[in-house]
Amino acid sequence: MPAGLCQLAERWEHVEILVVTAESGGEPASRVLPALDLLPHSVRYADDHASVLGAGPHPDVVLVDARRSLAGARDACRTLRTSRVRVPLLAVVYEAGLAALSADWGLDDVVLATAGPAEVDARLRLLVDRLTGQTYAATNGLITSGDLSINPDTYAAKLKGRPLYLTYKEFELLKFLAQHPGRVFTRDQLLREVWGYDYFGGHRTVDVHVRRLRAKLGTEYESMIGTVRQVGYKLVLPPRAEAQALIEDLEASWHTATPDPAATPQTSSR
Numbered sequence: 001m002p003a004g005l006c007q008l009a010e011r012w013e014h015v016e017i018l019v020v021t022a023e024s025g026g027e028p029a030s031r032v033l034p035a036l037d038l039l040p041h042s043v044r045y046a047d048d049h050a051s052v053l054g055a056g057p058h059p060d061v062v063l064v065d066a067r068r069s070l071a072g073a074r075d076a077c078r079t080l081r082t083s084r085v086r087v088p089l090l091a092v093v094y095e096a097g098l099a100a101l102s103a104d105w106g107l108d109d110v111v112l113a114t115a116g117p118a119e120v121d122a123r124l125r126l127l128v129d130r131l132t133g134q135t136y137a138a139t140n141g142l143i144t145s146g147d148l149s150i151n152p153d154t155y156a157a158k159l160k161g162r163p164l165y166l167t168y169k170e171f172e173l174l175k176f177l178a179q180h181p182g183r184v185f186t187r188d189q190l191l192r193e194v195w196g197y198d199y200f201g202g203h204r205t206v207d208v209h210v211r212r213l214r215a216k217l218g219t220e221y222e223s224m225i226g227t228v229r230q231v232g233y234k235l236v237l238p239p240r241a242e243a244q245a246l247i248e249d250l251e252a253s254w255h256t257a258t259p260d261p262a263a264t265p266q267t268s269s270r
Contacts, residue, residue: 015041021065032065035117060128066091070100081106088127103184143178177235186232
């Protein structure tokens with residue numbers, strides 16, 4: 001194991017991972033996401049998403065195999081997302097399958113099946129840390145994301161300790177996005193969730209409120225509400241400078257330890 005991965009194992013505790021896959025036979029981890037074999041996490045498997053949360057210890061992350069059956073993986077993600085148990089969903093795909101992903105999958109993140117162990121571990125850790133932080137904030141009645149804090153009980157929002165003076169719908173929109181950081185919502189979804197099913201306004205209503213929110217967040221934080229072209233909006237998670245540096249160091253160690261087949265000189269036999 002590269003030195004960087006040893007540092008990774010010492011720094012963090014194990015993550016309970018549940019892999020939902022249609023693969024059968026032995027050693028499914030080596031086929032679904034080979035990098036898992038090089039990480040010190042606990043992994044178990046299920047071939048039926050309906051029984052995923054019914055038995056065994058509660059997972060920290062559910063990893064859905066979307067390498068081949070994209071339609072089946074999408075159905076599994078939707079079923080899990082509508083369950084009462086809140087758990088991060090991470091899809092494993094081949095590069096060709098990225099085009100099939102959309103907001104209605106309900107995913108928290110996606111990773112390529114060819115990703116190295118450092119990238120996989122970083123994605124897992126960020127998902128778990130994000131959920132843990134939200135759970136802690138929820139027990140204190142607050143919703144937090146980086147420098148943003150929202151108190152649903154008092155209808156107060158603060159950014160870096162500075163009060164934000166929001167209208168009712170601006171507050172509700174910001175609160176909803178902050179409750180699902182990183183997840184993309186279409187304008188139709190936002191209209192239903194924030195304005196209600198009986199609202200007959202159009203997409204422009206969402207765009208106007210997003211523009212006003214960005215103005216009140218200020219130039220330093222206006223990018224917290226990100227636009228995903230032809231899809232909708234999301235609350236952008238605050239950057240993790242320290243985590244990013246570690247990712248880059250570990251990825252460098254991984255690529256150094258793994259020879260590139262294309263760079264290997266070919267010898268011809270005569």
